[in-house]
Amino acid sequence: FPTSDTLVKPPNSNQSASSLSNRTPKRPRKRRTNFPMEKLMEQYLEQSAQAEDNFYRMEEQRLQAEDRRREAEHARELHMLQMLGQMFSSISSTRPSSPVTPPKTAPAVPSSVFSSASPSCARVFERYYSLGSTLKRGMDDDDNMLSLVKNIVPALTSKKHKGQDGRIGIIGGCQDYTGAPYFAAISALKVGADLSHVFCTKDAATVIKSYSPELIVHPVLDSPNAVEEIEKWLPRLHGLVVGPGLGREDLLLKTAKEVIEKCKARDIPIVIDADGLWLVTQQPSVIQGYQKGILTPNFMEFTRLYEALHHEPMDSSDHQRSVMQLSVAMGNLTLVLKGEHDLITDGSKVISCNIEGSGRRCGGQGDLLSGSMGVLAHWAHTVYQMAKNPSLVAAFGACSLTRQCNSQAFQQHGRSTTTSDMIQEIGSAFKKLFES
Ligand SMILES: NC(=O)C1=CN([C@@H]2O[C@H](COP(=O)(O)OP(=O)(O)OC[C@H]3O[C@@H](n4cnc5c(N)ncnc54)[C@H](OP(=O)(O)O)[C@@H]3O)[C@@H](O)[C@H]2O)[C@@H](O)CC1
Ligand SMILES: Nc1ncnc2c1ncn2[C@@H]1O[C@H](COP(=O)(O)OP(=O)(O)OP(=O)(O)O)[C@@H](O)[C@H]1O
Numbered sequence: 001f002p003t004s005d006t007l008v009k010p011p012n013s014n015q016s017a018s019s020l021s022n023r024t025p026k027r028p029r030k031r032r033t034n035f036p037m038e039k040l041m042e043q044y045l046e047q048s049a050q051a052e053d054n055f056y057r058m059e060e061q062r063l064q065a066e067d068r069r070r071e072a073e074h075a076r077e078l079h080m081l082q083m084l085g086q087m088f089s090s091i092s093s094t095r096p097s098s099p100v101t102p103p104k105t106a107p108a109v110p111s112s113v114f115s116s117a118s119p120s121c122a123r124v125f126e127r128y129y130s131l132g133s134t135l136k137r138g139m140d141d142d143d144n145m146l147s148l149v150k151n152i153v154p155a156l157t158s159k160k161h162k163g164q165d166g167r168i169g170i171i172g173g174c175q176d177y178t179g180a181p182y183f184a185a186i187s188a189l190k191v192g193a194d195l196s197h198v199f200c201t202k203d204a205a206t207v208i209k210s211y212s213p214e215l216i217v218h219p220v221l222d223s224p225n226a227v228e229e230i231e232k233w234l235p236r237l238h239g240l241v242v243g244p245g246l247g248r249e250d251l252l253l254k255t256a257k258e259v260i261e262k263c264k265a266r267d268i269p270i271v272i273d274a275d276g277l278w279l280v281t282q283q284p285s286v287i288q289g290y291q292k293g294i295l296t297p298n299f300m301e302f303t304r305l306y307e308a309l310h311h312e313p314m315d316s317s318d319h320q321r322s323v324m325q326l327s328v329a330m331g332n333l334t335l336v337l338k339g340e341h342d343l344i345t346d347g348s349k350v351i352s353c354n355i356e357g358s359g360r361r362c363g364g365q366g367d368l369l370s371g372s373m374g375v376l377a378h379w380a381h382t383v384y385q386m387a388k389n390p391s392l393v394a395a396f397g398a399c400s401l402t403r404q405c406n407s408q409a410f411q412q413h414g415r416s417t418t419t420s421d422m423i424q425e426i427g428s429a430f431k432k433l434f435e436s
Contacts, residue, residue: 064235071164145351149397150434152379152390154192166193168374169237170244171230171256172275173200173221177245178207180274183364183419184244184371185215190426191372191401197237199230199259201252204245226255231262239269239378243276244367253279257286264290269377269391273370277301281308289331292381294391296336296370302326319343320350334391338366342399346389353399355433358410364419365402372426373398397434404429 154165168188173181181204185196197216198208205219220229240263242256256279263270269292272280277297280287281304287293297305306314306322309329314322320343327335327347337343342353376397380390402422408429409421 060235067163070161142354145393145396146400146433148384148393149376149400152376152383152393152397153434154379163194163236166238166375166378167195167197167236168193168239168241168371168378169197169199169230169233170371170374171199171221171240171242171259172244172246173198173204173208174245174247174249174252175201175203176247178204178211179364179419180245180367182208182211182215183367183423184241184273184374186212187368187371187423187426188239188241188375189214190423191375191430193239193375193378196371197233199233200245221252221255227258227262230255230259234259234262234266234268237263237268239271239374241271241273241370241374243272243274243279244370246275248275248278253282257283260286264293267292269374269381269394270294271296271370271373271377273297273366274301277305281305284309284330287330287333290333291389292377292391294334294336294373294377294395295330296338296366296373296395298338298366302337320345323350334389334395336369336395336399338369338399342403344392344395344399346392351392351396353396353403355400355403355407357403357406358417360406360410360415360417362418365406365422368405368419368422368426369398369402372401400433401426401429404433 154160166188168185170181170185170188172184178200181198181200185198185208189196195216196214197218198205199218199221200208201222202219205217208215209217218229218233220226223229240259242260246252246256253275256276260270260272264287270287270290271294272287273296277295278301280295281301284305287295295305302323303314306326309326316322319337319339323335323337323343323345324347327333327345330347332347334344334346344351344353373394376394377391380394380397384390384393405422405425406417408425409417413421
């Protein structure tokens with residue numbers, strides 16, 4: 001928007017006086033009459049720029065209120081549909097002729113609602129929590145976790161408009177790494193977000209754009225007013241993923257840190273991965289204790305974090321203990337230690353995601369994980385806002401999905417499987433795990 005700085009300013013009084021005196025040295029009256037006119041003009045322009053600013057600010061607020069109103073309306077509609085569904089199912093289950101199949105866990109809830117957790121969602125969640133902190137989990141526990149994930153998946157309905165199922169931002173992408181932010185952002189879209197934004201450096205932007213027209217790419221990360229530029233978008237974002245391909249330059253890390261602070265103030269779920277974890281290792285307080293934060297370290301990143309927080313080497317014979325310890329030290333932050341089994345914890349229990357993947361490791365699998373987790377975190381926090389820790393559900397969902405994609409891609413491509421092949425599998429893996 002035009003501001004008073006960008007408006008053409010009249011020459012200052014000295015310049016005006018000297019230039020006038022050069023041309024017409026003996027016309028003081030003209031000087032006196034011109035000056036107030038210029039001043040008035042300047043004031044008028046400033047006021048109209050200000051009025052324009054105010055107009056756009058109010059318009060933005062109006063749009064946000066409209067979004068909230070539509071979301072609430074939509075949640076109400078879904079809730080009513082859900083209650084109707086439950087009524088019908090209870091009527092049909094009382095019919096003597098209807099086959100009665102006892103549910104394995106809590107009764108299935110129709111695909112998700114965008115409101116507080118429904119009573120049956122909450123029952124599934126409570127039952128899960130009542131399983132205790134043991135890691136020795138069987139099929140039933142996996143089913144429980146999968147039910148929790150299924151419940152957060154929003155229904156696809158023609159009542160919604162673009163953006164309501166999620167607008168996700170990725171902070172990352174620099175000269176060296178353009179693949180990682182692309183993988184994360186496209187995975188967010190393929191999981192079901194409506195819009196995916198990448199905030200990267202100028203030289204990475206054209207490259208990332210050229211990979212996919214689906215992504216919205218902002219070349220702002222290394223601009224002098226990077227934080228302001230990114231902050232403009234935060235009111236529209238539902239989830240943020242910090243780190244894929246961010247690099248470790250001080251300036252970029254400083255920007256990432258400030259953006260994280262702004263997101264926390266707005267209560268936006270934040271997933272931190274890759275170089276974002278490098279930042280957390282230097283300054284743990286940036287995310288410590290933030291209940292909507294999730295860290296997704298690989299073994300190396302985990303070791304660095306552990307040593308930074310505990311000032312001693314970790315006991316690598318007991319990973320479960322170490323993840324719990326680190327989560328507690330981070331203020332019960334949700335952590336995922338990726339590996340042969342993904343260990344997920346919030347400091348009070350450890351969940352292991354063991355869905356079969358494959359023996360194929362290639363760069364970028366972690367980016368698929370963090371990008372999809374960004375969307376699932378938004379959905380989980382929307383649906384389970386009253387329950388204990390929605391981040392655990394989101395983390396389990398994203399780990400399951402990544403491993404399932406890996407398995408499916410491997411069945412087709414074997415040793416030549418790449419992350420792009422895994423991304424191709426997101427749709428069918430998602431359906432198999434969460435929509436069947
Ligand atoms: N296409 C792209 O653009 C991609 C870009 N990417 C981006 O690259 C950036 C740097 O990320 P990073 O993970 O390579 O850096 P860092 O943490 O220093 O680790 C390096 C060393 O750690 C080790 N190591 C790793 N895993 C381990 C394990 N499980 N268990 C044990 N050791 C393990 C291993 O050491 P080595 O075995 O080689 O001695 C490895 O060489 C970051 O921005 C990221 O997003 C990636 O997303 C990939 C796709
Ligand atoms: N040994 C393993 N066996 C099976 N699956 C694994 C194994 N290691 C990692 N994975 C899977 O791959 C996903 C990504 O983990 P990985 O350790 O490759 O992350 P990363 O190093 O951060 O990835 P990136 O290359 O994107 O930086 C994990 O969530 C997990 O599901």
